[in-house]
Amino acid sequence: MHKLNRNNRDKLQQFVAITGASEKSALQALKASDWHLEAAFDVFYSQPHPRSNAADVRRLEELYNRYKDQYSDMILAEGISNLCNELEVEPQDIVTLVLSWHMNAATACEFSKQEFITGLQALGVDSIAKLREKLPFMRSELKDEQKFHDIYNFAFGWAKEKGQKSLALDTAIGMWQLLFAEREWPLVTHWCDFLQDRHNKAISKDTWAQLLEFSRMVDPVLSNYDAEGAWPYLIDEFVEYLYDKNVVEK
Amino acid sequence: ILSLQRVMKSIEFEQGWSVMETGVAKLSRILEELPEPPFLPEEYMNQYTTIYNMCIQKPPLDYSQQLYDKYSEVIATYNKDTVLPSLRNKFDEYMLKELVKRWGNNKVLVRWLSRFFDYLDRYYIPRRALPSLNVAGMKSFCDMVYQEVQSKAKDAVLALIHKEREGQQIDRALLKNVIDVYVGNGMGQMEKYEEDFESFFLEDTASYYSCKASKWIQGDSCPDYMLKSEECLKKEKERVSHYLHVATEPKLIEKVQNELLVVVAKRLIENENSGCRALLRDDKMGDLSRMYRLYHPILLGLDPVADLFKQHVTAEGNALIKQAADAATNQAASSGGVQVQDQVLIRKLIELHDKYMVYVEECFQQHSLFHKALKEAFEVFCNKPVAGASSAEILATYCDNILKKGGGTEKLRDEALEETLEKVVKLLVYISDKDLFAEFYRKKQARRLLFDRSGSEDLEKSILLKFKELLGGQFTSKMEGMVTDITLAKDNQISFEEYLSTNTNTKLGIDLTVTVLTTGFWPSYKTSDLNLPSEMVNCIEAFKAFYATKTKHRRLSWIYSLGTCHISGKFDQKTIELIVSTYQAAVLLLFNNTERLTYTEILEQLNLSHEDLVRLLHSLSCLKYKILTKEPMSRSISKTDTFEFNAKFTDKMRRIKVPLPPMDERKKVIEDVDKDRRYAIDAALVRIMKSRKVLGHQQLVSECVEHLSKMFKPDIKLIKKRIEDLISREYLERDSENPNNFKYLA
Numbered sequence: 003m004h005k006l007n008r009n010n011r012d013k014l015q016q017f018v019a020i021t022g023a024s025e026k027s028a029l030q031a032l033k034a035s036d037w038h039l040e041a042a043f044d045v046f047y048s049q050p051h052p053r054s055n056a057a058d059v060r061r062l063e064e065l066y067n068r069y070k071d072q073y074s075d076m077i078l079a080e081g082i083s084n085l086c087n088e089l090e091v092e093p094q095d096i097v098t099l100v101l102s103w104h105m106n107a108a109t110a111c112e113f114s115k116q117e118f119i120t121g122l123q124a125l126g127v128d129s130i131a132k133l134r135e136k137l138p139f140m141r142s143e144l145k146d147e148q149k150f151h152d153i154y155n156f157a158f159g160w161a162k163e164k165g166q167k168s169l170a171l172d173t174a175i176g177m178w179q180l181l182f183a184e185r186e187w188p189l190v191t192h193w194c195d196f197l198q199d200r201h202n203k204a205i206s207k208d209t210w211a212q213l214l215e216f217s218r219m220v221d222p223v224l225s226n227y228d229a230e231g232a233w234p235y236l237i238d239e240f241v242e243y244l245y246d247k248n249v250v251e252k
Numbered sequence: 253i254l255s256l257q258r259v260m261k262s263i264e265f266e267q268g269w270s271v272m273e274t275g276v277a278k279l280s281r282i283l284e285e286l287p288e289p290p291f292l293p294e295e296y297m298n299q300y301t302t303i304y305n306m307c308i309q310k311p312p313l314d315y316s317q318q319l320y321d322k323y324s325e326v327i328a329t330y331n332k333d334t335v336l337p338s339l340r341n342k343f344d345e346y347m348l349k350e351l352v353k354r355w356g357n358n359k360v361l362v363r364w365l366s367r368f369f370d371y372l373d374r375y376y377i378p379r380r381a382l383p384s385l386n387v388a389g390m391k392s393f394c395d396m397v398y399q400e401v402q403s404k405a406k407d408a409v410l411a412l413i414h415k416e417r418e419g420q421q422i423d424r425a426l427l428k429n430v431i432d433v434y435v436g437n438g439m440g441q442m443e444k445y446e447e448d449f450e451s452f453f454l455e456d457t458a459s460y461y462s463c464k465a466s467k468w469i470q471g472d473s474c475p476d477y478m479l480k481s482e483e484c485l486k487k488e489k490e491r492v493s494h495y496l497h498v499a500t501e502p503k504l505i506e507k508v509q510n511e512l513l514v515v516v517a518k519r520l521i522e523n524e525n526s527g528c529r530a531l532l533r534d535d536k537m538g539d540l541s542r543m544y545r546l547y548h549p550i551l552l553g554l555d556p557v558a559d560l561f562k563q564h565v566t567a568e569g570n571a572l573i574k575q576a577a578d579a580a581t582n583q584a585a586s587s588g589g590v591q592v593q594d595q596v597l598i599r600k601l602i603e604l605h606d607k608y609m610v611y612v613e614e615c616f617q618q619h620s621l622f623h624k625a626l627k628e629a630f631e632v633f634c635n636k637p638v639a640g641a642s643s644a645e646i647l648a649t650y651c652d653n654i655l656k657k658g659g660g661t662e663k664l665r666d667e668a669l670e671e672t673l674e675k676v677v678k679l680l681v682y683i684s685d686k687d688l689f690a691e692f693y694r695k696k697q698a699r700r701l702l703f704d705r706s707g708s709e710d711l712e713k714s715i716l717l718k719f720k721e722l723l724g725g726q727f728t729s730k731m732e733g734m735v736t737d738i739t740l741a742k743d744n745q746i747s748f749e750e751y752l753s754t755n756t757n758t759k760l761g762i763d764l765t766v767t768v769l770t771t772g773f774w775p776s777y778k779t780s781d782l783n784l785p786s787e788m789v790n791c792i793e794a795f796k797a798f799y800a801t802k803t804k805h806r807r808l809s810w811i812y813s814l815g816t817c818h819i820s821g822k823f824d825q826k827t828i829e830l831i832v833s834t835y836q837a838a839v840l841l842l843f844n845n846t847e848r849l850t851y852t853e854i855l856e857q858l859n860l861s862h863e864d865l866v867r868l869l870h871s872l873s874c875l876k877y878k879i880l881t882k883e884p885m886s887r888s889i890s891k892t893d894t895f896e897f898n899a900k901f902t903d904k905m906r907r908i909k910v911p912l913p914p915m916d917e918r919k920k921v922i923e924d925v926d927k928d929r930r931y932a933i934d935a936a937l938v939r940i941m942k943s944r945k946v947l948g949h950q951q952l953v954s955e956c957v958e959h960l961s962k963m964f965k966p967d968i969k970l971i972k973k974r975i976e977d978l979i980s981r982e983y984l985e986r987d988s989e990n991p992n993n994f995k996y997l998a
Contacts, residue, residue: 167980208979208986215991232949232992235972 024123061128077113100140144184158210168204187217196243209234268306275299299368316376331396352429362389398437428495461511473526475539481512532564540615562625569633580639598650602675634682648692677718684965733773741767751798764791785841829907843897871912941996
């Protein structure tokens with residue numbers, strides 16, 4: 003996630019180990035004190051911060067163990083399904099994406115121990131009940147412009163297959179439909195139709211990211227679309243498709 | 253006189269003045285041309301001295317001021333009583349004549365009086381900073397006389413000018429003198445001339461020509477109108493030199509041009525019947541030259557002419573293209589026909605270029621606008637395909653036809669050939685897909701060189717030099733390499749033959765010639781797994797051994813598809829030498845061992861692809877020379893056919909070439925060029941971003957196009973795709989703050 007050098011990474015780990023803080027808070031404190039450990043401690047303890055201490059970490063470990071897979075040190079599909087049941091949400095509910103984002107999970111349908119613990123710490127919860135209470139807050143985060151932007155871009159790496167550079171088309175369409183249900187974009191259906199009709203290939207990271215920009219900046223009748231702009235090729239094709247199908251007047 | 257002064261008493265004013273009055277009166281009489289003897293020196297001196305004496309007297313007897321006032325009064329009175337009345341009772345030309353006379357007189361009057369009253373100019377006037385005698389005198393005329401008559405005089409002059417314009421003779425000298433009056437009364441400035449005369453003159457001129465223009469443009473043809481305009485401009489220039497002030501010329505010409513040429517420009521130039529289009533169509537070079545001359549001095553005047561020129565040339569070029577395309581579809585049946593039309597097309601394009609280059613040079617005086625128009629016109633139609641072949645291919649074929657044996661080299665003399673090559677290269681400039689041309693040219697050059705079809709080695713080199721001059725060494729390096737390889741191969745062959753003769757244990761039984769090609773210079777060829785006839789296998793091994801003695805660091809790949817074989821065919825009637833390709837030879841040699849062979853058997857024994865074999869068998873059994881008989885005797889090859897050596901075959905010649913029609917290379921060439929273009933675009937993008945570090949999208953695209961423009965015109969969509977590819981390969985990234993900008997990732 004962050005490009006830290008060896009030295010700083012060590013300091014970060016030390017900090018987390020000593021204070022039991024989340025990586026995020028640890029980073030904040032260390033950055034604020036210019037990577038001087040002692041000073042960082044001061045910063046951290048002087049903050050009115052819901053302190054996670056060693057006890058919290060243990061509780062989170064116990065929680066983790068409830069869902070972890072039998073054979074490997076990860077929470078896999080079954081565990082996630084159980085987790086969702088206990089949270090009383092569907093597995094395909096978008097709130098699971100938000101949760102994964104907080105965990106900075108590498109791939110969909112699996113959480114490592116580190117990811118699980120860090121994520122719950124970031125949310126400031128240490129039990130299922132508390133996590134359940136946090137759900138409305140997490141949903142509301144999607145309404146925040148900047149957070150939605152981060153979650154959207156996070157979703158690409160998370161949803162794609164490990165080791166692949168691009169996102170399979172079906173998965174991409176599913177994700178878009180999910181995401182744009184939270185944030186209305188009138189052209190989303192046409193976009194998905196277009197892709198299935200004309201493209202039929204995986205989606206690159208650049209196209210994914212630029213689509214969000216497109217949905218935010220260009221109005222649905224394309225009056226402010228700049229054909230000479232740096233939009234990805236696929237988006238240019240989409241615009242032509244819209245003209246062709248008379249969805250929009252030229 | 254000085255001594256007289258000391259002795260004489262002081263002079264009373266009245267006394268002195270009466271002396272002056274005498275002088276003034278005499279002067280008046282002289283000016284009125286009354287019989288009067290001229291001033292004697294004593295009389296002049298007397299006048300001067302009187303003034304002098306009256307001025308040097310001690311106050312209150314220093315009469316300088318009174319004398320100065322009297323001076324002005326004298327002149328004013330003269331103007332009022334004599335000059336003005338004489339002008340008031342005359343009109344038109346007579347009035348002008350009188351004015352000129354009075355103006356001349358005034359100068360004399362002022363000059364003489366100034367001499368008389370000269371002493372005032374020495375001390376009194378400068379000390380009081382008063383206008384000098386001359387100035388005061390001239391000003392008097394100006395205020396009293398000039399002011400009153402100048403307007404009427406102007407009207408009279410304009411009337412005369414109008415007369416002259418309508419063809420009548422007028423007194424030019426008179427007008428020149430009148431103009432001098434206007435200029436002169438400006439007292440060193442041009443204001444009076446400009447305000448009282450010139451501005452009215454220019455306006456009058458404008459409306460005069462406006463009238464003429466409206467009339468002429470209705471009825472006259474464009475050439476006639478232009479002739480009249482040219483004449484008018486000439487006459488107006490003459491007018492200036494005859495009687496107007498030289499400063500008027502540019503203003504006058506501008507007015508005339510405006511009315512005659514600018515206002516009606518569109519109607520004139522675009523006249524349906526006789527305007528620019530028609531003149532171009534009818535090759536009226538003289539009229540076009542006139543049009544150029546007339547519109548050249550006018551700002552942006554040539555733009556519409558250049559535009560019509562461009563349209564005309566474009567239309568002519570397009571017509572040629574269409575002609576060729578139509579001919580191609582009509583003669584679609586006979587393949588030879590299509591080729592001929594292509595060559596005709598190139599020749600006609602060259603002729604078109606020559607013709608209109610003459611226009612640019614002679615009618616349009618090499619003006620850059622017209623060079624540009626010609627270039628842009630050619631760029632339009634020189635890039636149009638004909639019957640599925642791109643212009644790049646057509647031009648490459650044209651070159652091939654000139655350079656191969658039986659082509660131009662035998663028909664035309666050297667200078668003519670050189671000239672033709674020059675012109676071909678000129679056309680290449682207009683073709684945007686130069687890389688495509690290079691690839692077609694290279695393929696055809698390879699065939700010429702390898703099958704000994706080139707007409708002249710000198711010409712091959714000469715055209716490469718011309719390409720190099722125009723497009724740089726990078727364009728020609730591969731082609732030059734190919735020519736060098738052939739030369740080297742000849743030397744190499746000599747070494748090989750020496751090697752063979754000194755190695756007595758290598759008896760080949762066949763004369764073998766090998767040409768070693770440097771990969772990279774030559775087009776890529778497929779190697780094949782052809783099962784060579786046993787006779788040839790030894791030869792290959794021998795050459796391999798020889799080559800190993802020369803160098804250990806190179807690997808040889810054998811391209812049998814490019815080889816040629818001479819085979820003796822022992823037919824019933826007579827033995828004929830057959831010149832065939834190696835592949836064909838391989839097929840034929842099979843029949844030394846067996847009488848009949850099926851398609852499948854041949855295929856298996858030779859290990860060729862279906863595509864290749866069908867072509868080969870077709871060339872040996874279905875075309876002009878049927879070396880093999882085919883069962884059944886159909887026109888095309890099927891996999892169930894059987895073949896037999898045609899012992900009955902004969903021909904009047906002792907040696908024949910059995911051609912193998914080449915495969916259509918067009919698709920492969922286009923594929924190869926497209927692939928190269930993708931690399932070229934990638935390389936250009938990376939090079940640009942590496943040096944600029946951060947760059948906006950539009951600029952990146954336009955610089956990329958610029959970089960590549962010498963070789964081809966890249967498709968913008970393709971560039972976009974390559975940029976995205978480079979992003980996913982992490983050479984570039986979008987600027988997080990402005991997605992329209994790209995950053996280079998080291």
